[in-house]
Structures are given as structure tokens and as C-alpha cells.
Amino acid sequence: MLSDSATSSVTSLEHLDMKPVIVVHGGAGNISDKRVPGCRAGVKRAALKGYDILKGGGSALDAVEEAVVVMEDDPHFNAGCGSVLNEKGEIEMDAIIMDGKDLGSGAVSAVRCIANPIKLARLVMEKTDHVCLTDRGASLFAKAQGVEEVPEESLVSEMARERWEKNLKPGSDPVASQIQDRGTVGAVAIDNSGNVACATSTGGMTNKMVGRVGDTPCIGSGGYADNFVGACSTTGHGEKIMTVTLARIILYHMEQGMSPEEASDTALTYMKTRVRGLGGVIVVNNSGEWTATFSTNQMSWAAVKDDVLEFGVFRGENETVNIDHPLASQ
Template sequence: MNPIVVVGYNILKQGGSAVDAVEGAVTVLEDDPDFNAGCGSVLNENGEVEMDASIMNGKDLSAGAVSAVRCIANPIKLARLVMDKTPHCFLTDQGAAKFAAANGIPTIPGQQLVTERNRKRLEKEKLEKDAQKADCQNNLGTVGAVAVDCQGNLAYATSTGGIVNKMPGRVGDTPCIGSGGYADNDIGAVSTTGHGESILKVNLARLALFHVEQGKSLEEAANASLGHMKSKVKGVGGIIMVNKTGEWAVKWTSTSMPWGAAKDGKLHSGIDFGDTSIINLS
């Protein structure tokens, strides 16, 4: 996780925008087979990869999202193009594929995105025949990033392969603006992970920012929104947040969540509760 955070941090240090930073960080995560996005995406019930992603610029609330994407290495790049080059916020399936081709996004064989680990995970899931339990507790590998740049602009990006053994065409929270993430310069930027159906039901990202608008700190807002989701629909997940002054928060109700944050030349990171390390980047 540490080098990935540094990718985004270096983009910001070089004067890049918050949108550039979150796209860059999430692209690296999509390329890492250890995460449930891009080439590490979990498989649907047919043994295929279908991916979702979204990105948002807090400066003007412009946003781009894609869902049910196949045969593309980096869905977050396609979501960025939707934001920058169309009047729409969201493209899906064949429409997204045609747009990708028209904009020079290369396609790759679908099996190139399938890892042996995820083949075994699908086999295990089918054998267990307890999809709801596994869905809520074991499939929380969505990746995301939030950033604030030197102009005080905020952005988020989120990407996922979804949940193991999902129905073809299933879409979770990740590409849904307000659930999988949200960014508004006046409030903050959020990216979420966890049980997608639960996150959708409570509109988790926007709910967290609502609590900020009501005067809560970022940590209090994250805790309140995650607590609400757990009490209302028994959903677990995680949140990363930042505001335009550079304050940040990381909270989760799942068993663990790999995370990292870079600020003022220091890198903070952890996985389990109470497990935080700090190192100097310079």
C-alpha cells in the first residue's frame, strides 16, 4: 500500500490536480492482482470479470462512472474519460465498451484479468452455498483514493470487481455517485468500500459528508455513517475522507482494511485496528 500512496502524493507534489492524483493511485491498485479491481477482480457466477469505477472532481461536481466493464485493464481511466469527454455521468456495459473503443482504450482478453486465486475463490464460494454471509464479510476488496491539491480542490476515485459469484450484470455501490464516493470542495471527499448493497441502501459517501455539514469532525462523520449502516442493514465497510485543509480520516467496521495517507512528508499506514505506522518520505 505504501508505494501506491506515494504515487498520488508525488503527483500532488509536482503540481498535479487532485483528480490526477486519485486516478493515478487507483490505476496502480487496479494493476495489482492483490486487490479486487482491474487484474485482481473477483469473478461472477460465469467465471467472468465485470468491473465498476467512478471518479469525481469536488471543484465543480463533475463526475464519471462506468459499470459492467469487461476486457479493460483500468476502468478508472475510462470513468475519467466519461467525466472529461461526455455530457453524461455514467456509462455501462456495451455503451461503455463503444465509448472506450472510440477513445483509444485498448481491450485485452477477458481471461487476462482472471487470476488463479480468484478462480479458486469462485469455486469455494459455489461450494459453500452461503452467498449472503460471504457477500457481507469476505468481499471487501474495493480500492479507492481521495486527495486535496495545492489549489484546495478535492477528488475521489473508486474501483472494484464487485463480489464473488455475483449475477452477471450486478452493479454495486462503486460507480454510484454518493454511495461509492463523493467530492465537494465545500465539504470533503470520500471513497467507500464494503458490502455494496448495504452502502447503496444508506448512500454511505454522501451520508458521511452530511454529518460533516452538520458540524461533525471527519472521524465523527465516518463513525456515525458506518454505525448507521451497521445498525440499519447490518452492513460492514470502510471510509477514507479528506477536506480542503488537509485533515483526513480512515475508519472501518470490517475485520481489517489496508490504508495509507501521505501529508507533510510523512506516510501513515495500517491494516488492523490500532496498527498505524509513520515513516518519513524525505
């Protein structure tokens, strides 16, 4: 629990002219060599989109939403139009968004025929008295809000179809395949007013049971944002992330004085040793410090602060370029 002095100090951040920061991830796992360029380019585009909003005085909430939309619209990622298929060959998607200013939260699970589930999650936050809507209820709400439905086939990528067919074969291991090649997308940000936000979106687990809900739409697992501490978005073994409430435990460690990197390393190590789960996280604290950390082989990520873009995919990779440099948009 924060002391009165700590609470006062954090609250005062809203009155400071903070330097905006955004960090995004495109999923933790084993990313094949042929997909690395597309994943790297995708997270860079998403981070730059979000940072452009922040530089223009926009909110952290708007920045993370639009950054995630960029990745939902990119078939390189397991969200939106790149979502994996369930056991019936259908797409069911989950998403969450959270505002650190008042802990406002919105989530959807098992939604179908929606191009951008993250936008629907925000509508749940802003237009209902609930936190999460699922399946048919989410669909009815989307229609009531004028959200356009799209044909399911428009969301199915060739790679998702191939992976689904492969996992139908005897002896295949869909659980192991969850960490292969594709992953959840997410974003965290802090804006000029010191407000933080997070957003996470996913197609879930390849060949999952119909109706399966993973960590992404669960507050404290798929993401968490609190101005008193910071914001986090997670990716990886969904069921394992849920059992340790990975996002919230990271913020807890930060409350105890750890840096974002220390808190992330500690929580990921705990998840690996306690429940044999692998994953990755992106975190920003309320001072603008950030990290992108993962226990898998790779995780595509990008971050922008002080007009400098940093990005990577492989462990130890951290490329840096000014946002005005031509390489920033490639």
C-alpha cells in the same frame, strides 16, 4: 445547507496554498495473514504515487486516478487485474471518479476486458454529457476513445478463480464472501489549490449475478467529492452502502460540523445498526484533515501528508515513516 459566509470561506480555499494530502484504501474485510504484506505494500505504493503527483503541483483528480491505477494493476486487490468473478466465471468491473471543484463525475459499470476502469470513468466525465455508462455502451465508448482491450484471462488471478469455484459448491454463501479477503480500492485527495477529488474501483462481489451493479459507480454511495466539504471513498457491503448512500451521508455530517473521523464513525455505526452492513471509508475534508475508518476486521490503507506516510491494516494499527525512509517503499 451551507450559509453564505461558509460558502465564501470554502470557496476562498482555492486561492490558498494548501498542503496536499492523499489517502487510499485497498478494501475492507477479513484479510488473511498471508495477504497482509502484499496489501500493505500495495496501498503504500499507491499513496506515494498520488502524493508525488500532488507535490509536483498536480491536481487532486490526477492524483486519485493514478493512485487507483496502481491498485488496479496489483492482483492483491479486487479491481482491475485482481477482480473477482461473477456467477458465470467472468469479470465485470465498476469505477467512479469525481472532481470536487465542479462536481464533475464519471462512472462505468459492468465493464469487461479493460485493464484500468478508472481511466475509462474519467473519459466518461470529460468526453461525454453523461455520468455513467454500462456494459456494451461502455465497451463501445472505450473503443471509440482508443482504449485498448485486454484478454479477460489477463485480469483473472488464481485467487479469484479459486474463490469462484469455492462459491459454486452447495451451501456456500457468496454474500458473506463479499467481505472476505479482498475489497474495492479507492483514493481521496486535496491539492495545493484546495480542490478535492475521489476515485473508487472494484471487481464487485464474488459470484454476483451477471449485470449486477454495486455501490461503487453510484454517486454518493461509492464516492463523493465537493470542495465545499471534502471527499470520501467507500468499501464493504455494496448493497448496504447503496441503501444509506454512505459517502454522501458522511459529507452531510461534516457539513453539520463533524470532523472526518466523527462523521465516518457515525455513518458506519448507522449502516451497521440500520441495515447490518459493514464497511470502511477514507475521507479528507477541505482543510486537509483526514481519516481511514472501518467496521470490518481489517482494511488496508495509507495516507501521506507533510511528507509523512502513515499506513495500516489492522484495527488500531498506524505506522508512520518519512517518505524518504527506505521502509516507505517496502
